[in-house]
Amino acid sequence: MEFKNYYATLGVEKTATPDEIKRAYRKLARKYHPDVSKEPDAEARFKEVSEAYEALGDPERRAAYDEVGQRYQRGQEFRPPPGWDSGYEFSGGGGPGDGMDFSDFFESLFGRHAQGGRAHGAPHATGTDHHAKITIDLADAYRGARRSVSLQVPVTDAQGRVAWQERQLDVNIPQGVREGQHLRLAGQGAAGHGGGPAGDLYLEIAFRPHPHFRVDGRDVYLNLPIAPWEAALGATVTAPTPDGSVQLTVPPGSSSGRKLRLKGKGLPGNPAGDLYAVLGITVPAADSPEAKEAYAALARSFAHFNPRSTLEA
Incomplete structure (x- = not known):
């Protein structure tokens, strides 16, 4: 993406005052207005001039543009800095760019709806939100x-x-x-x-991202690890919530992916959301002779169990 030098487009210095920017814009807008200009590229130049004024004629947008311009090295392809966010949404109405299609460069900095800043200096004008x-x-x-x-x-x-x-x-x-x-x-x-x-x-x-919880609307989800015997036989386990721990009953015969609903334990509200504990069976490591023998005994006890039987069809 090409970096656009809006100051050069208007023919002003970076230190130009708002009045100097406005005068430069008006002069060029008259020169290139498609209704009166005889220049062969009048329409394209008029759009460039209008876009430059949209960026520099508003103090907030100008400050954001100047901040990005300080990081840009001439000759490089321009990309907004990683995670770029000027911190503001720029909106309003009544500017010279109303109804105009802005360049990708402009939209990458200010968004698709950043046009028509409020007129500065208007008597008793409400400040911008x-x-x-x-x-x-x-x-x-x-x-x-x-x-x-x-x-x-x-x-x-x-x-x-x-x-x-x-x-x-x-x-x-x-x-x-x-x-x-x-x-x-x-x-x-x-x-x-x-x-x-x-x-x-x-x-x-x-x-802020949480290591254990994710949020969907007012509902909150927790991936809850359980042991194989807790899943098979059932158990009462301690489960964390963002508002403190609770005792949760795991039904016998539970499998990985089963959701246990804790009504009203999601985000507070009217009504409050729910918290869903999503079960995940965690298998102990066979890291000792005793553990290996226990797994071998389990295999002998379930010699006819085939966990992949559903795949054979």
């Missing part, structure tokens, strides 16, 4: 928690230069919150313009 993602432990969703999160936010200085600045926020994690759910923090988005109110901050919840 910010969207970010935070990762929490599964136990936080079970019990609720208060967590301090660190976010990178764009700030603009008196000269119009934009940079990312770290911001700390204390966030209440409600009990029963689901993965993918958004928490709204009113007034924590971008500052308003001309005395207008600040936007809101929406935090998308993600769960």
Whole structure:
């Protein structure tokens, strides 16, 4: 993928102020507008200029673009850094790029719906809403928690230069919150313009991977190892849950893959989810003469047992 130098497209320096960027865009937009331009490549150039302004005319997008540009080496094929996430979803309406198809480069940085930032400087304009993602432990969703999160936010200085600045926020994690759910923090988005109110901050919840549990909606799954004799004869075993251990009855004759349901032990809610213990038979190692003899005796006792009988047909 080709790295696009949006500053060169608009013919401005990287230190250009927002007003200089806007003036450059308007001049080029008039020159290449398909309705009036006589240039043979007017439509393509107009799209390039509009895309460049979409990236540089919005302080947040410009800061994200500058951050990626610092890592790019000229002559290399461009790929977004591994795990690249600017930290924000850029959205709005009313910009010069409304209805325009953006390049793969633009979409790789800002997403398919990142167009039409709000007009800066409009009187009493509400600040832009910010969207970010935070990762929490599964136990936080079970019990609720208060967590301090660190976010990178764009700030603009008196000269119009934009940079990312770290911001700390204390966030209440409600009990029963689901993965993918958004928490709204009113007034924590971008500052308003001309005395207008600040936007809101929406935090998308993600769960930190757990070594034992996986989550599907409100249901939680646990792979529970059991011994062969516990599966054959039945047993009461201790099983962990994100909210503490429970005693679980394994029915006699259980096999690997059997699901035992613990009603209401999934994520809290109305109704609460369930927890499913998925049984997996774990075989002891034959690492001593006594263990080998025990396996040999078992083989003699089940001489007619064929675990692959279903495959022979």
